[in-house]
Each structure stands twice: as C-alpha cells, then as structure tokens.
Amino acid sequence: MGWESLAAEADGELPLTNEQVMHIAAAIEEPLPDHLDLFIGVVA
Numbered sequence: 001m002g003w004e005s006l007a008a009e010a011d012g013e014l015p016l017t018n019e020q021v022m023h024i025a026a027a028i029e030e031p032l033p034d035h036l037d038l039f040i041g042v043v044a
Contacts, residue, residue: 012041015039016038016040018034021038
C-alpha cells in the first residue's frame with residue numbers, strides 16, 4: 001500500500017483508492033461495491 005512501515009500507518013481506518021479496491025477484489029475473487037467509499041483498518 002506504499003507505507004513506510006506498518007507501525008507508521010496503523011492508526012485507525014484509511015480510505016482505499018479505486019485501484020486498491022480492484023486489486024483486493026481480484027485477489028479474493030469476489031466483486032466489491034464501486035459506489036461506496038471503502039476503508040481498511042490496521043492493527044499492529
């Protein structure tokens with residue numbers, strides 16, 4: 001995701017770009033909604 005380290009970015013939820021959503025959908029072989037703002041939460 002372009003982070004310097006997990007610890008540096010592990011505070012709360014971060015928005016996903018459309019490109020990141022497309023990569024995740026391809027990896028899990030499931031469609032994801034394209035009309036919603038999607039976020040990812042990180043726990044370190």
